[in-house]
Amino acid sequence: MQEKGTISVSTENIFPIIKKFLYSDHEIFLRELVANAMDASQKLKRLAAIGEYQGEVGELKVQVSIDEEAGTITVSDAGIGMTAEDIKKYINQVAFSGATEFIEQYKDSDQGDSKEIIGHFGMGFYSAFMVADKVKIVSLSHKEGAEAAQWECEGSTEFEISPGEKKERGTDIVLQVAEDSKEFLNKARLRGILDKYCKFLPITIELDGEQINNTTPIWTKSPSELKDEDYLAFFKELYPMSPDPLFWIHLNVDYPFNLTGVLYFPKITNNFDLYKDKIQLYSRQVFITDEVKDVVPEFLMLLRGVIDSPDIPLNVSRSYLQSDANVKKINGYVTRKVADKLEELFKKERTAFEEKWESVGFFVKYGILSDEKFYDKAKNICLLKNSEGKYFTLDEYREHIQAAQTDKNENVVYLYSNDPDKQDAYISSARKQNYDVLLLDNQMIDSHFVGSLESKIPNSSFKRVDADTMDKLIDTGTEKESVLSEEEATKIKEVFEKTLNNNALNLQVEALPTDELPVVITVPEFMRRAQEMAKTSGMMGLGEFPSALTVSINGNHSIIQKILKAEEAAQKALVLQAYDLALLSQNLLSGANLTKFIERSVEMVGK
Numbered sequence: 001m002q003e004k005g006t007i008s009v010s011t012e013n014i015f016p017i018i019k020k021f022l023y024s025d026h027e028i029f030l031r032e033l034v035a036n037a038m039d040a041s042q043k044l045k046r047l048a049a050i051g052e053y054q055g056e057v058g059e060l061k062v063q064v065s066i067d068e069e070a071g072t073i074t075v076s077d078a079g080i081g082m083t084a085e086d087i088k089k090y091i092n093q094v095a096f097s098g099a100t101e102f103i104e105q106y107k108d109s110d111q112g113d114s115k116e117i118i119g120h121f122g123m124g125f126y127s128a129f130m131v132a133d134k135v136k137i138v139s140l141s142h143k144e145g146a147e148a149a150q151w152e153c154e155g156s157t158e159f160e161i162s163p164g165e166k167k168e169r170g171t172d173i174v175l176q177v178a179e180d181s182k183e184f185l186n187k188a189r190l191r192g193i194l195d196k197y198c199k200f201l202p203i204t205i206e207l208d209g210e211q212i213n214n215t216t217p218i219w220t221k222s223p224s225e226l227k228d229e230d231y232l233a234f235f236k237e238l239y240p241m242s243p244d245p246l247f248w249i250h251l252n253v254d255y256p257f258n259l260t261g262v263l264y265f266p267k268i269t270n271n272f273d274l275y276k277d278k279i280q281l282y283s284r285q286v287f288i289t290d291e292v293k294d295v296v297p298e299f300l301m302l303l304r305g306v307i308d309s310p311d312i313p314l315n316v317s318r319s320y321l322q323s324d325a326n327v328k329k330i331n332g333y334v335t336r337k338v339a340d341k342l343e344e345l346f347k348k349e350r351t352a353f354e355e356k357w358e359s360v361g362f363f364v365k366y367g368i369l370s371d372e373k374f375y376d377k378a379k380n381i382c383l384l385k386n387s388e389g390k391y392f393t394l395d396e397y398r399e400h401i402q403a404a405q406t407d408k409n410e411n412v413v414y415l416y417s418n419d420p421d422k423q424d425a426y427i428s429s430a431r432k433q434n435y436d437v438l439l440l441d442n443q444m445i446d447s448h449f450v451g452s453l454e455s456k457i458p459n460s461s462f463k464r465v466d467a468d469t470m471d472k473l474i475d476t477g478t479e480k481e482s483v484l485s486e487e488e489a490t491k492i493k494e495v496f497e498k499t500l501n502n503n504a505l506n507l508q509v510e511a512l513p514t515d516e517l518p519v520v521i522t523v524p525e526f527m528r529r530a531q532e533m534a535k536t537s538g539m540m541g542l543g544e545f546p547s548a549l550t551v552s553i554n555g556n557h558s559i560i561q562k563i564l565k566a567e568e569a570a571q572k573a574l575v576l577q578a579y580d581l582a583l584l585s586q587n588l589l590s591g592a593n594l595t596k597f598i599e600r601s602v603e604m605v606g607k
């Protein structure tokens, strides 16, 4: 008996709409059909396990095959199958409600958002019509005495149902591939899609007889069954081109939500962007997306690996995902696990932890900057490295510098360098005073990190080592003895002003140690930070911000006496020489000024 019917649906014909708006994601039809076949297989397994199916279960693999000549793709399973009644119920009604719901969602969203909905909306069975102009279902239900049934639909709301010819339990979905979708008849193309979405499905998937998937990926196993090699091999499987990860975290939770996975800490190179969106999100081993925004905290998006959770609602739009309670909990859980793992590593293998700090520190700092709560968890394992390459925790470091580097206001002054090469002269001045200098030279993150630490550590101030002369950087309130009389100080300042003839310079005479340079050039900390902020926020073009240099003349240096006593011409040469030397030590001397300096030096040496 053949039966014809019309699928009741408010929209005249939803297929053209499905086709049009799902355009960029056509390939997911295969994921949907394979996932259905897998569900049907697993349902049968469950029925057999609870004794509701008495027959032979047999091998439950899902087969995908291409018949290029006939222009068809067939997805077959040996799962529970469907009777004609089941087809009417599940395909005509249930599946359709899913498709209609999609259209409703699409209508409610503005154009810009539609792609997101599409990307996260499981279109189910009807997504087959994105690539096929005719779909046939032939199915034999597992139910005793069931007869095979066949359903056909040509992409309109009309369908035809009739007895089918099928002897084995299960379902064949046959797609007559549409003219504009012929690419899917290519085996390599299908293989690519299966590799992407179905690589770790729990039931064997074959493409033209060849197994595609690994049915028991490591995140489905217990950590006690796994060795380091297994984790490394899995990492290589996911990211064949990447260097080995630093370490990994096996996630496993079943209350209050369900989540498994393995997250890897990659070695950080400078190309951070390459590392974003590399965590893969699965739902019961079906690949969903690698856009994990909202599910994983922003700073952990640089991690790699797999998260699998049936509790992440994937068939809804982004905005919903953000406010979803489960997603929030997952987010919190992942953050906590990462913090725990870092603490464990730190406690167990501090040396190894220090060796990995270049990469690990990036996550920790990023986490501290972006997540208030993460600081509380990470403050005990956040390391600081000094210019001698030694590592300290925040507490250890404070202890280390407290005695020497507390200023008259009881602030502990943390000195740092962001470019040890350029700031070498300042670092060595600091060391001469028995001060310690931190290395905070990650250009991407450390300038922000400095500000953040300063606000988090009470009574602390961070100053770059070239922000002022040493005794002003850490002002202990003790007056330095000056060998210059007040008159001489005024005189030397005048000589410098006249010779350098530059209003932008902030000239001052100071009593610095005799072994300091005769002239020291610095950029005040607050000024430099304001400049950096302006640069990063794009408020001002580079260079527009006044660059205020402070020029400190070391009144205690012997050369100052020489200048005071010299003839005018010699005086001028000495001032320029002392000033140029200061610029040189900051790496600020170049071009014509450098040439002049060299000429002058040669002349002086020759005298």
Ligand SMILES: Nc1ncnc2c1ncn2[C@@H]1O[C@H](COP(=O)(O)OP(=O)(O)OP(=O)(O)O)[C@@H](O)[C@H]1O
Pocket: 032, 036, 037, 040, 077, 079, 080, 081, 082, 090, 091, 094, 095, 096, 098, 122, 123, 124, 125, 126, 171
């Ligand atoms: N291969 C199959 N074997 C048995 N039943 C199937 C098969 N494919 C689909 N079905 C039935 O049709 C129903 C509708 O399928 P459809 O893919 O549209 O939605 P779904 O799987 O329930 O949800 P989703 O939108 O997440 O895919 C399924 O719930 C299932 O009962």
